[in-house]
Amino acid sequence: MADTKAFVDVTDRRVLDKLVPVGSPHYVQMQALVIDIISLVPDNKIDLLCSISCAAATNFQCIDCTEIILQVVGKGKTEEWAVTYMLIAFYQAYGAVDNGSDAWQFMSGYLKIMFMIAARQDKHFAKIDKLGVRIRMALRPADPQRDILNELIRIHDQCDNLSSCLSSIRKYEISVKQEEATGKAANQYLASKVGQIRLAYEVVINNKAFIGKTYDKSAKRLKKAQSVVNTTTVIDGEPLQKKLFSTKQSRKSTNVATAENIADDNTPPLLDNNFKPIKQIAKSSELQQWKLKSSYQHASRNQFHFPTNHRQLSITGYQMLFSVLWHHFLSDNTEYQTGYAVLLLSLLSGISIDSVITDWQCNRSQRQYFVYDRTRKVSNIAITIDVTTNTRSHLLAHRQSYGSVFKRALPEVLQIMLEDKVAVSLDDVKLAINEVKNQLNLPALSAQYIESGLFVVIKNGLSKPLHADILTGVDVRHSSPLYYTSIKTADLEQTYIKAVALLSAYCDDEKKASLIDECSVSMNGHKSHVGSDMVLETSTCQQFFEQLAMSAESYNERLNHSIERYIAQFNSYSVWLWHTIMIQTGIRPVKHAPGLLNQLDFKRRLLWVSDKEERHGQSDGRLIPLSQFLAAAIQNYIDYIKQFAAIYNPICPETPYPLDAILQSEQSLIQIYQKNPKGFIGITPSRVRYELQDFFSHQDNWLRHQLRTMLTGRVPDYLICALYGHEHPDQEFMHPMSSSFINQLHQLNPHLDAIAKDLHLKQIEVRLYG
Amino acid sequence: MKNKTLRSTQKMLVLSSENLTIHPDANTAFMVWQQHRLPLRRPQLAGLDDYYRPVLRLCVLDKDNYQFFNNFARIDEVMRFENSWRQPCLIALESRHDIKRLAWCEVLNLSRFAGVNHPALFQAIYQSAPKQLVCELMGVHRLTVSNYCQFAGISRSSYEYQQCKVACDETLLGLPKNMNWMGSVHG
Numbered sequence: 001m002a003d004t005k006a007f008v009d010v011t012d013r014r015v016l017d018k019l020v021p022v023g024s025p026h027y028v029q030m031q032a033l034v035i036d037i038i039s040l041v042p043d044n045k046i047d048l049l050c051s052i053s054c055a056a057a058t059n060f061q062c063i064d065c066t067e068i069i070l071q072v073v074g075k076g077k078t079e080e081w082a083v084t085y086m087l088i089a090f091y092q093a094y095g096a097v098d099n100g101s102d103a104w105q106f107m108s109g110y111l112k113i114m115f116m117i118a119a120r121q122d123k124h125f126a127k128i129d130k131l132g133v134r135i136r137m138a139l140r141p142a143d144p145q146r147d148i149l150n151e152l153i154r155i156h157d158q159c160d161n162l163s164s165c166l167s168s169i170r171k172y173e174i175s176v177k178q179e180e181a182t183g184k185a186a187n188q189y190l191a192s193k194v195g196q197i198r199l200a201y202e203v204v205i206n207n208k209a210f211i212g213k214t215y216d217k218s219a220k221r222l223k224k225a226q227s228v229v230n231t232t233t234v235i236d237g238e239p240l241q242k243k244l245f246s247t248k249q250s251r252k253s254t255n256v257a258t259a260e261n262i263a264d265d266n267t268p269p270l271l272d273n274n275f276k277p278i279k280q281i282a283k284s285s286e287l288q289q290w291k292l293k294s295s296y297q298h299a300s301r302n303q304f305h306f307p308t309n310h311r312q313l314s315i316t317g318y319q320m321l322f323s324v325l326w327h328h329f330l331s332d333n334t335e336y337q338t339g340y341a342v343l344l345l346s347l348l349s350g351i352s353i354d355s356v357i358t359d360w361q362c363n364r365s366q367r368q369y370f371v372y373d374r375t376r377k378v379s380n381i382a383i384t385i386d387v388t389t390n391t392r393s394h395l396l397a398h399r400q401s402y403g404s405v406f407k408r409a410l411p412e413v414l415q416i417m418l419e420d421k422v423a424v425s426l427d428d429v430k431l432a433i434n435e436v437k438n439q440l441n442l443p444a445l446s447a448q449y450i451e452s453g454l455f456v457v458i459k460n461g462l463s464k465p466l467h468a469d470i471l472t473g474v475d476v477r478h479s480s481p482l483y484y485t486s487i488k489t490a491d492l493e494q495t496y497i498k499a500v501a502l503l504s505a506y507c508d509d510e511k512k513a514s515l516i517d518e519c520s521v522s523m524n525g526h527k528s529h530v531g532s533d534m535v536l537e538t539s540t541c542q543q544f545f546e547q548l549a550m551s552a553e554s555y556n557e558r559l560n561h562s563i564e565r566y567i568a569q570f571n572s573y574s575v576w577l578w579h580t581i582m583i584q585t586g587i588r589p590v591k592h593a594p595g596l597l598n599q600l601d602f603k604r605r606l607l608w609v610s611d612k613e614e615r616h617g618q619s620d621g622r623l624i625p626l627s628q629f630l631a632a633a634i635q636n637y638i639d640y641i642k643q644f645a646a647i648y649n650p651i652c653p654e655t656p657y658p659l660d661a662i663l664q665s666e667q668s669l670i671q672i673y674q675k676n677p678k679g680f681i682g683i684t685p686s687r688v689r690y691e692l693q694d695f696f697s698h699q700d701n702w703l704r705h706q707l708r709t710m711l712t713g714r715v716p717d718y719l720i721c722a723l724y725g726h727e728h729p730d731q732e733f734m735h736p737m738s739s740s741f742i743n744q745l746h747q748l749n750p751h752l753d754a755i756a757k758d759l760h761l762k763q764i765e766v767r768l769y770g
Numbered sequence: 771m772k773n774k775t776l777r778s779t780q781k782m783l784v785l786s787s788e789n790l791t792i793h794p795d796a797n798t799a800f801m802v803w804q805q806h807r808l809p810l811r812r813p814q815l816a817g818l819d820d821y822y823r824p825v826l827r828l829c830v831l832d833k834d835n836y837q838f839f840n841n842f843a844r845i846d847e848v849m850r851f852e853n854s855w856r857q858p859c860l861i862a863l864e865s866r867h868d869i870k871r872l873a874w875c876e877v878l879n880l881s882r883f884a885g886v887n888h889p890a891l892f893q894a895i896y897q898s899a900p901k902q903l904v905c906e907l908m909g910v911h912r913l914t915v916s917n918y919c920q921f922a923g924i925s926r927s928s929y930e931y932q933q934c935k936v937a938c939d940e941t942l943l944g945l946p947k948n949m950n951w952m953g954s955v956h957g
Contacts, residue, residue, distance in 0.1 A: 142949060394949050543951055551945045558943065561801035561898060565943075572944055646849040647804055649787040650838070651797065660788055695945040696952075769807050 011119070018118045019128070024081045025068045033087060033097070038115060040099060040108040065092050082132035083114065093139050106156035109165065110135070116204040123210045127200045134197060143393050144188040152197070166201045173198050178375075183402040183527030188393070254685060256589075256701050257388035260483050305452060307460050312452050315461045315502070317442070321453070322347060323506035324436050326515075330413070338424050339432030341417050343450055345370070347503065348410065348519075349381045350454035350472025353447050357424045369473070370418050371407070373523070379418040380407045380523045383473045385482050388699070390533035395698060398540040400709065401486040402527035406470065408496050409521040411514075457499050466717050467495040470531075480726045481717075484708035486535040489524045491713065534698070534705040541706055542760045544696065545583075548576045549764045556767045563651055566768070567673045570644055573766045574670050575691050577637050578683055580761065581670075582703035584630040584752055586711075586724055587611045589700040592668035592682040597638075600669075602631055605749070606742075611725075622725050622734060625745045627752035632763055634669075643768050655679040707755065714751045723748060779861045782820060783828075785845075786853035789835050790828075795866050796839035796873035802894045803842050803877050808885055812847060820856045827872075828859050836861075840872035871907060874899055878907055881922035889933040892918050 020030045065088050072078055072085045087107075094103040114131055117124050138149035155168040177191040178184075202208050305312060313321065325347070329340040345356045351369050364372040364379070371382040385404040390396070410418070429447075437445040458468035469479040470492060476482045500519045504512045524530070536544075555569035581587070581594050588611040594600075599608045605628075610621030626634075645659035655678050661667040668682035672691070681687070685700040704724075711720050720726075722733035722745065733740050792800045815823055824844060828836040836859070838845050848857060877895060880886050892915065895904060901913055910917040919926050 142953060394952065398952060540952060547945060547951055554943050559805060561798070561805055561894065563801075568944055642850050645787040646846050650790055650792040650845075650849075651800070653791040653835075656788065660786065692945065694947045694949070696949065767809075769804060769809060 015115060015119045018125070019083045019114060021080055024077070024084050025071050026063055027084075029063065030084050030087065034083065034111060034115075037087075037097060037104065037108050038111050040097070041105050079129045082129045083111075086132035086135045089136050089139050102153050102157045106153040109156050109162055110152075112162065113200055113204050117200060120203075123212070124200075124203050127196075127203070130196050131200055134193060137393070144190060144396055145193060145393070148190060148194055148197070162201065163205050166198070166205050169194065169198045169201060182525035184525070186397050186399060187403055188396040189391075254589075255689075255699055257699070260388055260701070305456055305459055311448060312456050313442070313445075313449055315457060317440075318347075318453050318457055318503060319506045320440055321436060321442075321445075321450070322503045324439055325432075326504070326507055326511065328432070328435065330511075336428060336432055336435070338417070338422060339428035339430075341414060342424060342429050343432055343436075345410075345414060346450055347453045348414075348500070349383075350451070350468075352451045353429060357426070357429070360418065360424055361421055363421055364419070370410075372418075373407075376523075378409070378523075379415045380409055382407045383470065385470060385531055386476045387483055387532050388534065390699070392697060395536065398536045399533060400535045400537050401529045401531050401533055404530055404533065406489060406492055406530050407523035408471075408493065409519050409523050411518045453503075454499060457502055458495060461502050462495060462498055464495055464717075466712065467492060471496060471499070481708065481721065481724070482531070484532055484705045484724070485712050486529045486531040486705070486709045487712060489522075489527055489530055492530075493520070493522060493524070532705045532709065534702045535709045536698075536702070536706065538710075538758065541583075545579065545759055545761055547695070548572070548579055549762065552576045552764050552766050556765070559768070563648065566644070566648060569766065569768075570648075571673055571691060573637065573640065573764075574672050574683060575688055576764060577633060578670055578688055579703065580633055581630065583707055583759065583761075584627050584756060585609070585624050586704050586707040587624065588704065589685045589688075591684045592670075594670070595668060596665040597662060597669050598665035600626070600634065602626070602635065605631055605746070622722070622732075623742065623745060624723060625748050625752070627749050627756060629753050629756040629761060629763070636763060636766075637670075638663075640766055640768070647768060710755050710758065711748075711751060714754070715748060719745070719748055778863050780825075781859050781861060782856040783836065783859045784854065785826075785836070785848050785857055785859075787849045790845070790849060791831065791835065791837050793829055793837040793839040793869055793873075795869045798898050799870070799873035799877050800842060802891075802898055803880065806877075806880050806886060806891045806894065807843070808880075808883055810843075810883075812843065815852075821858060823855075823857055826857055826859045827862050829864050829869075830861055839869040840876055842876050870900065870903060874904055874907060878904070878921070881918075887932060888918075888922060888924060888929050892929075 016031050016034065020027050020034060024030065068088050069085065072081050072088075078085055090103075090107060091097075094101065097104050099105075110131065114128050117127055134145065135149065137143055138145040151172055152169070155165055155172065159165045159168055173191060173194040176194055180187040180189075180191050199208075307314070322344075325340055325344050329337060329344055332340065342353060342356050342360070345351075345360075346353050349356070349369060351359075355369065359367050359369045362368075369381060369383070370379050372379050383406045385406070387404045390399060433445060433447065433450070437443065455468050455472045455474075458471060459465050466481055466485065466487075468474075469482055470487065474482070497516060497520045501512070501516050504515045507515065529535075552569070552572045552575075555565060555572070559565045559569065578593070582589060585594065585607060587593055587609050590611045593611065594607060594609060601607070605626040607624045607626050608621055609624055641657075641659060641662065645657050648657050649659070657671070657680055658667050662669060662671070670683040671680040672683045672687050673680050674687065689697065689700070708720065708724065711723075718733070722740075727733065732738065733745075734742075824841075826838065826844065826848070827840060828838055831837050877891075877899070881888065881891060895918075896913060905911060905913055908917065908921045910921070915929065916926060919929050
């Protein structure tokens with residue numbers, strides 16, 4: 001008997017050593033504490049043999065919590081010492097261990113789960129760190145995961161054993177998931193986190209085995225494709241390595257997602273050319289001409305879709321095509337039906353025929369485009385816009401977009417077809433195309449014409465290029481505006497219904513009415529906006545600017561006889577102006593933005609900027625209209641800096657403010673004072689980030705997202721693209737062959753001023769005296 | 771030893787915030803003056819012939835750099851609006867005591883303006899000025915509120931009335947150091 005006791009002692013001791021390793025800070029006390037807490041709530045369902053005497057009452061008061069946390073983080077042992085870290089953080093938040101407190105009773109159960117997982121001696125052990133992280137993060141101020149912790153404490157309080165806790169946690173997870181999926185609550189990624197905790201409980205209570213994750217190749221490839229670094233081409237038997245740097249700036253100085261920068265700066269690699277020039281030509285001007293020519297061809301083939309493009313049908317052509325297809329689909333025998341269905345699906349979704357077929361051949365749950373909705377029991381078209389995800393927890397609740405998936409309804413007949421996975425042969429599709437080709441007498445009709453159908457209808461028929469890109473699932477890398485726009489789902493739904501109405505114009509009235517009716521079912525629940533994850537709600541943005549303005553104005557009449565406050569005032573005014581320029585011009589937050597004083601023309605109200613890497617043979621910046629608000633703000637700032645120099649420079653001649661250089665456009669207009677090394681330097685995004693520090697943090701170019709979103713729908717899209725420099729090669733607003741004129745840019749001005757008004761921007765009055 | 775700076779000279783100089791600094795001995799007085807000055811516009815002298823502009827007293831720092839120590843309001847104007855005009859200057863000999871005196875004179879002159887915050891000005895003088903020098907300039911033995919009121923030509927009661935109006939200096943300067951402002955609407 002005594003032997004088994006000893007054996008149990010040994011195993012318990014080993015588990016404890018795993019949870020709180022020997023050598024971790026205060027491990028004796030921590031181990032005692034773990035036992036203390038576990039034995040707080042007796043649970044006979046789970047036979048935890050806690051035989052180690054806990055006579056050594058934990059004297060916890062003498063331990064310095066902050067010091068331990070610093071030690072854990074400083075040594076980089078947050079994983080190994082996860083339990084210590086978690087308990088200390090919990091102790092800081094909830095005070096001494098107390099039998100009556102709900103929080104500690106919860107912790108008792110939670111630790112029990114951790115203990116059991118550690119006792120299993122398998123790969124589940126990694127969950128201990130995960131569980132610790134969940135609690136630690138929940139304890140951070142204003143973290144959305146706080147809700148999880150509160151709910152867990154509540155659940156543990158109400159349930160009398162861990163197995164009933166598990167079922168409550170499951171219910172909680174389902175409700176959170178549902179809310180996030182329908183857009184009832186802002187998606188703060190809580191469901192997956194509750195899922196982690198639920199899984200840990202399941203492992204212990206249901207004794208689940210460990211199943212490793214298998215990564216599929218496609219995800220890996222996608223990641224690789226986004227960071228182009230090296231390409232090797234064999235030219236005349238000689239390998240030539242070409243290095244492509246994704247952006248001009250290093251990762252250190254910018255926090256803008258790489259994909260976003262690439263989409264802006266680099267043209268997508270040409271996909272359809274295997275041209276290998278010989279050595280002599282490779283370095284000649286001929287090659288450059290070839291590059292120009294092929295990029296033009298690429299663009300004209302893939303991007304333009306002008307009404308005159310002969311690789312597409314006219315609107316009437318598509319209307320006739322659709323009515324014939326629809327007629328055949330409804331009346332034909334089942335043999336050909338799948339072929340017609342594929343063509344119709346491609347016309348309604350704008351997705352290529354190949355993708356339609358591959359998707360259809362998958363199980364309902366694995367589909368990418370024709371997604372099955374379990375709660376509504378319908379299939380719908382889901383377009384995912386591949387935007388940069390925002391994982392800053394403090395911002396999650398304030399984002400405008402509810403994810404980046406837009407769903408729309410399909411006609412019921414097609415939904416029924418999509419119920420099961422079907423082996424679709426390409427021959428059926430070809431036969432169907434041939435059939436309509438002959439019937440409509442369109443000898444050139446091919447799959448390509450059908451695939452571009454929806455795009456042409458929306459772009460040329462409804463003239464909504466941005467909606468066309470979104471609804472047909474154009475890759476964001478081919479359409480940068482998609483990165484920046486958070487768009488109303490209602491608008492997209494309207495456009496889709498209009499497109500369906502336009503497409504089905506040649507069907508008979510009954511069919512047309514039912515088609516429109518079936519396609520106009522809203523599938524997006526409460527999701528009011530989809531798209532860019534960086535855009536914040538207008539009210540949050542208003543508050544942000546209000547705080548900046550208050551900060552700059554707070555120094556008025558409070559300047560004392562130390563120069564420090566003058567400098568602080570100067571910095572906060574500069575930061576305010578920088579942000580105001582960003583929201584009013586949408587320029588990229590590059591170093592020294594917006595540049596020199598001579599780039600501003602107050603008379604014509606124009607700003608010349610060059611904020612991206614120059615592409616070969618093309619472009620030296622672009623013109624941006626200055627709104628009345630911004631022009632006034634900059635002029636006020638110039639008045640201010642003259643006064644500031646008259647006070648600052650006589651006092652601190654060792655680090656002078658370069659007023660003359662600024663006014664003569666030798667140094668950037670907005671400067672900022674830094675402490676190390678002391679002195680004024682041109683403003684950079686990282687300086688701004690430093691100034692805002694604890695106040696706010698976001699991706700540097702978030703105001704670019706914000707402005708793009710606020711402009712969308714107010715102004716014609718081509719003007720926004722001109723403002724942002726999001727134009728296809730040779731289609732630039734300022735291209736020599738362009739029919740637009742500079743003054744057209746000024747159409748943007750009233751809208752920019754309206755946005756300033758919407759955001760409650762006001763001219764601030766920063767006074768140096770009086 | 772031949773030292774040019776010992777001779778006082780007259781010169782026409784183009785002055786701007788780049789070549790003009792405050793004399794170290796007048797620094798405190800200048801800061802106090804800046805803090806309490808009033809945003810008054812003075813008569814514009816731009817159209818005057820060079821020789822008729824008011825003369826500025828300066829010290830030489832090195833070849834092209836000069837130091838000023840009085841006439842702050844005029845210097846401020848020069849630096850902000852007239853930085854491309856020639857100004858008649860009197861390059862003075864350096865006498866630290868006199869420089870201090872002239873500089874604090876400027877601060878004391880502020881008390882003559884209506885609208886100046888007398889309690890704050892008195893506080894600043896009391897805290898940062900050399901007592902003996904100020905007393906000497908004001909012609910009093912001790913620096914007290916009543917002496918100051920007498921000097922400024924205001925009554926004690928109006929001084930105390932202003933004192934009551936002073937708002938407390940407790941509100942936040944600059945940006946908040948946390949993100950709580952963001953949640954205030956959404957709760």
